[in-house]
Amino acid sequence: MPEIIPFKGILYNPNLLKSASDLICPPYDVISAAFQQQLYGSSPYNAIRLELPLEADPYSAAAERLGEWLQGGELLSDPVPAIYPYFQTFEDTDGKSHTRCGFFAAMRLHDFAEKKVLPHEKTLSGPKADRLNLFRKTKTNISGIFGLYADECKTADRVMKSFAEANEPVVDALFQGVRNRMWRITDPELVAQFQTTLQERAVYIADGHHRYDTGVNYRNERAAANPSHTGQEPYNFILTYLANIHDEGLLIFPIHRLVHSLDAFDAALLQRKLEEFFTVTKLPDRAGLKAFLDGEPSNYAYGVVTPGLILGISLKTDPKPLLDAARPEALQRLGLVLLHDLVLARLLGISQEAMAKQSNLLYVHDDREVFEAVDSGKVQVGFVVKPTTVAQVLAVSETGEVMPQKSTFFYPKLMTGMLFNPLD
Numbered sequence: 001m002p003e004i005i006p007f008k009g010i011l012y013n014p015n016l017l018k019s020a021s022d023l024i025c026p027p028y029d030v031i032s033a034a035f036q037q038q039l040y041g042s043s044p045y046n047a048i049r050l051e052l053p054l055e056a057d058p059y060s061a062a063a064e065r066l067g068e069w070l071q072g073g074e075l076l077s078d079p080v081p082a083i084y085p086y087f088q089t090f091e092d093t094d095g096k097s098h099t100r101c102g103f104f105a106a107m108r109l110h111d112f113a114e115k116k117v118l119p120h121e122k123t124l125s126g127p128k129a130d131r132l133n134l135f136r137k138t139k140t141n142i143s144g145i146f147g148l149y150a151d152e153c154k155t156a157d158r159v160m161k162s163f164a165e166a167n168e169p170v171v172d173a174l175f176q177g178v179r180n181r182m183w184r185i186t187d188p189e190l191v192a193q194f195q196t197t198l199q200e201r202a203v204y205i206a207d208g209h210h211r212y213d214t215g216v217n218y219r220n221e222r223a224a225a226n227p228s229h230t231g232q233e234p235y236n237f238i239l240t241y242l243a244n245i246h247d248e249g250l251l252i253f254p255i256h257r258l259v260h261s262l263d264a265f266d267a268a269l270l271q272r273k274l275e276e277f278f279t280v281t282k283l284p285d286r287a288g289l290k291a292f293l294d295g296e297p298s299n300y301a302y303g304v305v306t307p308g309l310i311l312g313i314s315l316k317t318d319p320k321p322l323l324d325a326a327r328p329e330a331l332q333r334l335g336l337v338l339l340h341d342l343v344l345a346r347l348l349g350i351s352q353e354a355m356a357k358q359s360n361l362l363y364v365h366d367d368r369e370v371f372e373a374v375d376s377g378k379v380q381v382g383f384v385v386k387p388t389t390v391a392q393v394l395a396v397s398e399t400g401e402v403m404p405q406k407s408t409f410f411y412p413k414l415m416t417g418m419l420f421n422p423l424d
Helices: 016-022 033-042 058-072 125-138 155-166 188-198 209-224 267-277 286-295 335-347 352-357 367-376 390-399
Strands: 010-012 075-077 084-091 097-108 145-149 171-175 178-182 203-207 237-244 251-253 256-259 278-283 301-306 309-315 361-364 381-384 409-411
Touching: 010 016, 016 171, 058 075, 058 125, 084 155, 097 155, 125 209, 145 209, 145 390, 155 188, 203 209, 203 237, 203 390, 209 237, 256 335, 256 367, 267 278, 267 301, 267 309, 267 335, 278 286, 286 301, 286 309, 286 367, 301 335, 301 367, 335 352, 361 367, 367 381
Parallel strands: 145 237
Antiparallel strands: 010 075, 084 097, 084 178, 097 237, 145 203, 171 178, 251 409, 256 361, 256 381, 278 309, 301 309, 301 381
């Protein structure tokens, strides 16, 4: 695993943290313009003003504001390096409560080719340019990346859970139904247990690929400009939340596909085409579709929702001839790969370029939105999919390949504003 170290986090002052729920926000890439305005109204110190400012020059505005808040005492730098356990308690779509347990640390940056940090999704140039400008101006990690590691012994989990039971959190914030609690561990012996437990393990990026790539680019820039570069400077590390894949609270939610704006779309024709490859079951409603997918062991099972018709489909043929043989087996076993290659591309005629540009595709996290979009006429057909598993994420990452766009949704998102990481 890459080296992890404690760091002197920047946190809101204790008085502001009494209203911590008004200070935090999701990461930039899930914030709409309307939500951005709403977050601005929640507090003059909400982290949105650093993560995604409204000003014409957002990067300079974020840097100036960060400096003002530090000078004015709204933000305080911890005097001692720490590891920061971060627990998120939430309910799934069935109302069952879960708590995901992980911790923030500063993690050494490595190129993906070094195989110490492994991606599972493609990155795009636009978001990386945006985040690099924010890094340059603020010299701070405003939001962290989300990494996974595998430890069946759960050593770090036991350390932080025991600490959390004996100590009050320094941050306790409720946001959109998710309780976010964070603690501060400075005891060198406890910190060493985190480091020792994780030192031989690879990290798999769950969320934040663009920010990680940006961190590597920023490190390279700073190193090239620093004749005294040693490799120990803060810019060689990135703010990272790390969770054990064996944590019971680690859930991946599915991301469903909505198809729109196809010329001459014919739902009856699509059904006939599907029947060539799939066993097709007509279903009465959303509950029937959920029961179908829950009871279907195949990776290649999906729900198809068109106006007035709900289908459960399961592949009845050998998937091998339908998939690119050059792809690693880990990718071929993904249901989303077959859905994209066979159903979206071959049966519906959506090109790979159109998929990449999302010309005919929309993505939603809640299957209820699929039914609503179809019923409203906004889309022509919706595909309800099973969630990608953590084991599948790890298997694909280890091949060096990446999954189709929007393959995973690790819920809940990490909150920005719990703490910040200075890079100077």
